[in-house]
Amino acid sequence: xxxxxxxxxxxxxxxxxxxxxxxxxxxxxxxxxxxxxxxxxxxxxxxxxxxxxxxxxxxxxxxxxxxxxxxxxxxxxxxxxxxxxxxxxxxxxxxxxxxxxxxxxxxxxxxxxxxxxxxxxxxxxxxxxxxxxxxxxxxxxxxxxxxxxxxxxxxxxxxxxxxxxxxxxxxxxxxxxxxxxxxxxxxxxxxxxxxxxxxxxxxxxxxxxxxxxxxxxxxxxxxxxxxxxxxxxxxxxxxxxxxxxxxxxxxxxxxxxxxxxxxxxxxxxxxxxxxxxxxxxxxxxxxxxxxxxxxxxxxxxxxxxxxxxxxxxxxxxxxxxxxxxxxxxxxxxxxxxxxxxxxxxxxxxxxxxxxxxxxxxxxxxxxxxxxxxxxxxxxxxxxxxxxxxxxxxxxxxxxxxxxxxxxxxxxxxxxxxxxxxxxxxxxxxxxxxxxxxxxxxxxxxxxxxxxxxxxxxxxxxxxxxxxxxxxxxxxxxxxxxxxxxxxxxxxxxxxxxx
Numbered sequence: 215x216x217x218x219x220x221x222x223x224x225x226x227x228x229x230x231x232x233x234x235x236x237x238x239x240x241x242x243x244x245x246x247x248x249x250x251x252x253x254x255x256x257x258x259x260x261x262x263x264x265x266x267x268x269x270x271x272x273x274x275x276x277x278x279x280x281x282x283x284x285x286x287x288x289x290x291x292x293x294x295x296x297x298x299x300x301x302x303x304x305x306x307x308x309x310x311x312x313x314x315x316x317x318x319x320x321x322x323x324x325x326x327x328x329x330x331x332x333x334x335x336x337x338x339x340x341x342x343x344x345x346x347x348x349x350x351x352x353x354x355x356x357x358x359x360x361x362x363x364x365x366x367x368x369x370x371x372x373x374x375x376x377x378x379x380x381x382x383x384x385x386x387x388x389x390x391x392x393x394x395x396x397x398x399x400x401x402x403x404x405x406x407x408x409x410x411x412x413x414x415x416x417x418x419x420x421x422x423x424x425x426x427x428x429x430x431x432x433x434x435x436x437x438x439x440x441x442x443x444x445x446x447x448x449x450x451x452x453x454x455x456x457x458x459x460x461x462x463x464x465x466x467x468x469x470x471x472x473x474x475x476x477x478x479x480x481x482x483x484x485x486x487x488x489x490x491x492x493x494x495x496x497x498x499x500x501x502x503x504x505x506x507x508x509x510x511x512x513x514x515x516x517x518x519x520x521x522x523x524x525x526x527x528x529x530x531x532x533x534x535x536x537x538x539x540x541x542x543x544x545x546x547x548x549x550x551x552x553x554x555x556x557x558x559x560x561x562x563x564x565x566x567x568x569x570x571x572x573x574x575x576x577x578x579x580x581x582x583x584x585x586x587x588x589x590x591x592x593x594x595x596x597x598x599x600x601x602x603x604x605x606x607x608x609x610x611x612x613x614x615x616x617x618x619x620x621x622x623x624x625x626x627x628x629x630x631x632x633x634x635x636x637x638x639x640x641x642x643x644x645x646x647x648x649x650x651x652x653x654x655x656x657x658x659x660x661x662x663x664x665x666x667x668x669x670x671x672x673x674x675x676x677x678x679x680x681x682x683x684x685x686x687x688x689x690x691x692x693x694x695x696x697x698x699x700x701x702x703x704x705x706x707x708x709x710x711x712x
Contacts, residue, residue, distance in 0.1 A: 277398050279407055285624055287364040288388075290398045292618070295360040301352045310337065310354070311344035321616055332614065334358070359615035365399045366630050372409070374646060378436040379429060380405075380414060383648040386425040387630035391416050401428060418444070421517070426453070426636025427648040443642060444514070450640040450680050453509040453519055454498070454654055456633035457528040458537065461505035463664065465683065466495040468522040472515045476563050481535060482517045483559065484525045491515045493522045494683050498667050498675065501658035504531055508675075510683045519634065530633050538562060640680060649673025 277293040305313050310330060315323040326335070326344075333341040334357045337348070348354070368385035375381070388404070389396045397403065405411040414430040415437040431437035443449045473488030475481050482488075492512040499506045505528065509519050520536050523529055529537040540562040611618035635654060638647045650673045663669075667677040 273398075273403070273406075279398060279404060281367050282364070283367065285364075286367050287624060288367045288399060288404075289364045290362040292359055292361045292612075292615070295358055295397070297356045297358065299354060301348045301350060301354060303350075305348045306350055308348055309344065310335070310342060310346045310348060313348060325616055329356070329614075334614070359612045359618060360397070361395075361615075361617040362397060362399045363395055364624060370401060370404060370408070373427070373648060374644070378432050379644065380411065380432060381427060381429050381646045384420055384425055384428040384636075386423050386632060386651075387625075389422040390419045390428065402430070405430075417441075420636055421632065421634070423630070423632035424634045424636060425631075425648075425651055427639050427646050428636070429639065429646065440641070447512065448642055451511055451636065452638040452640075452678065452680065452683075453511070454635045454637045454650060454675065454678070455507050455509055455519065455523070456531050456653055456656075457505050457507050457523055458531055459505065459528050460500050460502050461495070461497045461507050461528050463497050466526065468493050468495070468526060470522065470525055472518060472521050474516060475559055479563060480516070481563065482515070482521050484521060489513075489515055491518050491522065493519060495523075495526070496683055497664055498678065499656055499661055499663040499669075501656050501661045503658070504656060506654060506656060508678055508683070510680070532628060532631065532633050534628075534632075538565070540565065637675070637678065638680075647674060650675060 276295070277290050280289045280291065281287075282289050305317075311323065311327055314326040314330075314335065318326075321329075329335045330342070330344045336342065336355045336357075337346060337352050339353070339355070365387045366385050370385065370388075371383045373381045373383055382401070382405070384390070384401055389400050391402045392400050398407065402414055402416065405414060414432065415434065417429050417431050417437060417440045420426065420428055429440075431440060440449070469490070469492045470484040471486060471488035472482050472491045473485035475483045475485075490513065494510040494512065496508045496510075497505055498508050507523075507528070509523075511518050515521075517536075520530055520533055524533075524536040524541055529541070531537065540558055631653070633653050635651055636648060637650065638645070650669075654675075655669050666682065667675060670676055
């Protein structure tokens with residue numbers, strides 16, 4: 215999750231505004247040729263990424279965030295933008311229009327055909343016909359009038375800053391860095407726009423809907439140090455969440471492997487063929503219907519906490535993906551047959567696709583990993599834009615832009631928040647804490663707070679320390695199994711309670 219790669223300007227943007235490859239990138243690509251002179255199939259280069267080490271003045275000229283206090287949203291006025299990428303291996307020897315129609319579903323085939331014929335979609339900088347056959351080594355550009363979805367207008371409080379580190383409390387709904395439809399409405403860009411904090415290096419990521427502690431490095435050396443700490447699992451992370459039902463008391467361990475079942479939608483599931491995962495949970499408070507839970511992920515898999523909570527029968531209350539009845543059906547069918555499980559997951563993905571199409575956003579809009587970030591929102595490879603919510607305020611509408619002709623509603627509060635908060639991070643030299651959001655306190659008169667915990671007025675949770683998560687484990691008694699998964703959870707050997 216920590217990344218020490220120096221994102222030094224990979225793209226040169228000349229005076230005429232046409233994005234081109236820098237000499238260093240071009241030379242690197244040439245070195246990847248084989249002995250036979252043919253280029254290897256290599257991933258695309260997207261102009262959606264900020265340069266990081268070199269502030270592009272055009273970023274400030276492109277667009278600036280606008281706070282809509284009445285709606286409580288931070289909006290980005292539409293702006294002109296050009297996506298660019300190399301031709302993928304699976305695109306070789308295929309017509310240009312066919313590739314856009316099947317790979318990117320933001321617009322209709324007729325709209326893509328019109329864009330090609332108008333010269334907004336080009337190959338190697340030249341206008342071509344819709345039936346142009348794509349070849350290895352070619353570059354495809356798509357010039358669009360870009361509409362970014364709005365995010366919440368909450369400020370991004372700076373919790374700590376020195377010469378090498380910057381820690382902030384990320385509001386929900388804002389992605390960490392540019393991905394998919396988001397470029398300016400991202401934490402790393404907004405810190406530049408609103409605090410003049412440019413050239414920050416991303417050290418780790420949070421899902422777009424997840425709030426809480428986010429740490430950036432200011433130097434390459436510090437980023438490398440954090441990468442080493444992460445790889446060696448020296449960094450400790452603590453999250454607070456609000457889940458369905460009465461969570462078991464004591465320390466709960468879950469070590470079920472997790473597998474990505476849909477890269478495009480960003481959906482994961484417990485699976486024997488998945489990657490090893492380990493999460494520790496502990497009940498903080500409950501009113502019988504819902505519970506506040508302390509989470510300690512020991513590994514960093516995509517959606518790890520959310521998937522493990524679902525597996526335990528206590529999904530996050532407002533989770534748009536994992537708090538779905540189909541998951542419970544899938545769990546009950548797991549012991550029956552593999553085909554039943556596959557069918558249940560297929561139903562879930564079909565339902566999600568339909569629901570997310572209505573919302574106008576791809577994926578769960580959460581970007582825990584770089585892979586999810588590259589597939590959630592910007593088409594498969596970031597060159598095509600998915601249809602999404604757009605600002606329809608006072609701006610000049612472009613006749614050739616389909617989004618300009620639509621009047622989409624603003625996102626609902628349910629689409630802007632997930633009851634999962636990155637609460638505390640412990641590094642070898644620092645320990646940071648991000649105040650809890652209001653949803654972390656249950657208001658029912660029947661709330662029972664576990665011994666040792668106390669919610670403070672400053673947003674901190676007394677007793678929520680890494681020491682409280684230590685102790686010996688034992689197998690859970692049968693009566694602690696969630697009612698909805700009775701007969702299934704009791705067969706687990708990798709989930710324990712102490």
